[in-house]
Amino acid sequence: MSGTEGKGVVKDSRAQPSLGTDPFEDTLQRLREAFGAGRTRPAEFRAAQLRGLGRFLREHKQRLQEALLQDLRKSAFQADLSELILCQKEVELALRNLHAWMRDQPVAKNLLTPLSSAFVRKEPFGLVLILSPWNYPVNLILMPLVGAIVAGNCVVLKPSEISQATEKVLAEVLPQYLDQSCFAVVLGGPEETGQLLKHKFDYIFFTGSPRVGKIVMAAAAQHLTPVTLELGGKNPCYVDDDCDPQTVANRVALFRYFNAGQTCVAPDYVLCSPAMQERLVPALQAAITRFYGEDPRASPDLGRIISDKHFQRLRGLLGCGRVAVGGQSEESDRYIAPTVLVDVQEAEPVMQEEIFGPILPVVTVSSLDEAVDFINRREKPLALYAFSRRSQVVSQVLARTSSGHFGGNEGFLYQTLWSMPMGGVGHSGMGRYHGKFSFDTFSNPRACLLSPAGLEKLRDLQYPPYSATKQKLVRWALASPGCTLL
Template identity: 80%
Template sequence: MDSLEDTLQRLRDTFRAGRTRPAEFRAAQLEGLNRFLQDNKQLLQEALAEDLHKSAFESDISELLLCQNEVELALRNLRNWMKDEPTANSLLTKTSSTFIRKEPFGLVLVIAPWNYPVNLTLVPLVGALAAGNCVVLKPSEISKGTEKVLAEVLPRYLDQSCFAVLLGGPEETGRLLEHRFDYIFFTGSPRVGRIVMTAAAKHLTPVTLELGGKNPCYVDDSCDPQTVANRVAFFRYFNAGQTCVAPDYVLCSPATRERLLPALQRAITRFFGEDPQRSPNLGRIISEKQFGRLQGLLGCGRVAIGGQSDEGDRYIAPTVLVDVKETEPVMQEEIFGPILPIVTVGSLDEAIEFINRREKPLALYAFSSSSQVVSQVLDQTSSGSFTGNDGFTFLTLLSLPLGGVGNSGMGRYHGKFSFDTFSHHRSCLLAPPGLEKLNEIRYPPYSDRNQQLIRWAVGTWSCTIL
């Protein structure tokens, strides 16, 4: 096998030769990725079941289908996305052509997580390939089954002169980050995100950081408790809670909590049966390390629903905690498991104040029969995404970007946003070689008259050429 240095040099040489720039080459890579998804659907589902005990339903709708939609959208729109984008002109530059060119960055690194190991690996890859980059893909070593498929099967479908899968754990990733890349896309925790950003800063490499956080879910007194319980339980316990945009804790009044608890119990029983451990629809915790961390969180507050666990099966029951303190670990760290704390507040204003004194989350949810309440939460808070009266269904819409703010990350992707993320938007102006007489007003010696003419020519009211 090539050394790391040889692999990176090979990819750089491919990019510098211009191989990845033509639309035909980019489309061929995307078509290869599409065939990989179609040909290996069962293999990927088996890997996801091995890693996370995902049902075929969850694997299909949250992993494979979303990847296929991304590829197909990129293939349909690739040439249009690649076109130069004309821009407005002023009178001063009326004879020039101005536009934005979308250029590939070069050699990009995509570091993927383990919780959605197909989706969160391949969706950024779609954007990187569509934008004409060479790509180093680093799948998570924790989701071993999926990592094996991505490392052994995916390269057969892509041109290996512009693509490589590199394996390993934190040590290997650290060595990888010592090298210079033209762009780094990382999905993971804020703690590791800081490490990635520090490494990127040494080379002034731009980054997208898709991080996590504690996503609040405010439930207003006006809500129907069973409707809220159904939606919150579905999105909290999907993938055994191992979702970066899942509702992380509920904020509600004491009265709403008392109505919500039996409704949540009914929803959990309806979804997973009397014994959720036997349900084929409930996933498992990815590793013993994560299981141990989550088991420790079960000691926070008081268990109102669930609380059972089985270390040998890496099973933690769908759980609801009450009477938790803000200082306890379950309210300090992202849970990333099937545990839902409920925190009581006295009013909507108190809930908003609670949210705003914490780090900005990746997602924020508000449930109310009043559109004014939902709008107030939206208007008076900040988060990567916001949903009223539902969960993370926005992830199915390629017209909406996914991205954090503050502690929950920077940058955005999905659909055309992915193409734009992996493209350098180059400002271009092409002036005519003649017509020099028109330029005389900008040359010294300066005069008040020429200054006034230039101010007039570059004014915001000037004509535009598109």
């Protein structure tokens, strides 16, 4: 049976006339009933869904690669590296740790609860909505899905309609590998997403822009629904004078131009002295030529811009500052060359919005202090990078700034570490995921205290009237280790 024929997919209503009915109501009701019946809670069920997801990734690897090539001109290797392998490893990690993560966590007690059992139970929230973006359309929908599954939730997945080829694979094939009474893929554009957000969910996980994040958060507030917001922002990259410019250029170019710059944790602009700029720009040119050849447009390792609308926005940003490297573009191919801009002013559009493309502005500062001030007077970024041979310089940038992620002499390789949480702070988002952090995100930590039904005489100390002796003993008991009262 095709996934679009089963009940795991709500068909795209964009091309259908409105009949005044809610296209999502039946699906959401089915999932709520499944959760209420406890279908997703057993460890065996969660493991079966994870194994199904793993089979989907293995059995449809080529089709997913082809979809990513069509959407973003992403090579098979880059598709594996940044999407498929990471998702597969996330599934395997969850399967290995499923029982340990689900296990109740005993906690310390005090002298008022000596015979009680005190523990934290991680229970699922219930019906979860995952809204994913187009730039990593497999990774950024399936990674949070793993966390929602392992935590025992029912899930509604809403892939981006912009990455159309990948959306089609997810809609047609993925539901065949999951229990369709507990999981559904829904389709549509902004109008359908807005209609979907009118419904009450128990948790919403959104990855996208701060502008849309505010809309999602406002909708969630109507039902007091908790959210994780994985947003973006302008990620600074400070380059100290005490650096090897070619080493810095290699690392910055790799992470700036990967996926044609359409990465939320990519370095968004460079801060350096005028002297370092003179050394860094030729090094960036050399790195770009080394990575992508004399004609980057012919390179299989350089992606394309996702849509005509995004291409036009980025081409407009090429008019900011002065083009020092690259600057070429071709509308028919949605191609923008790896570009470096210099003489950029802070008030220009390229410094006012997240670029999300293969354009790197360089802004000059006179000192580390000026760079830190520049960073701190802007919104807190999702990621921040600092390059220097002097460890104390990197440490100062780390200590004097705030961001979701930080890389010292490194790019976003932390994305490959399941031991590290992913997420923003302030304007760049809230909440964390990856590995155990995903399980915790999609779980409610329920405080549980189980006391004996009998032995009532032992509790006499807690009941009024409170004599001077009782007061003294209660105070002493409350002061014992592990006591916390609101």
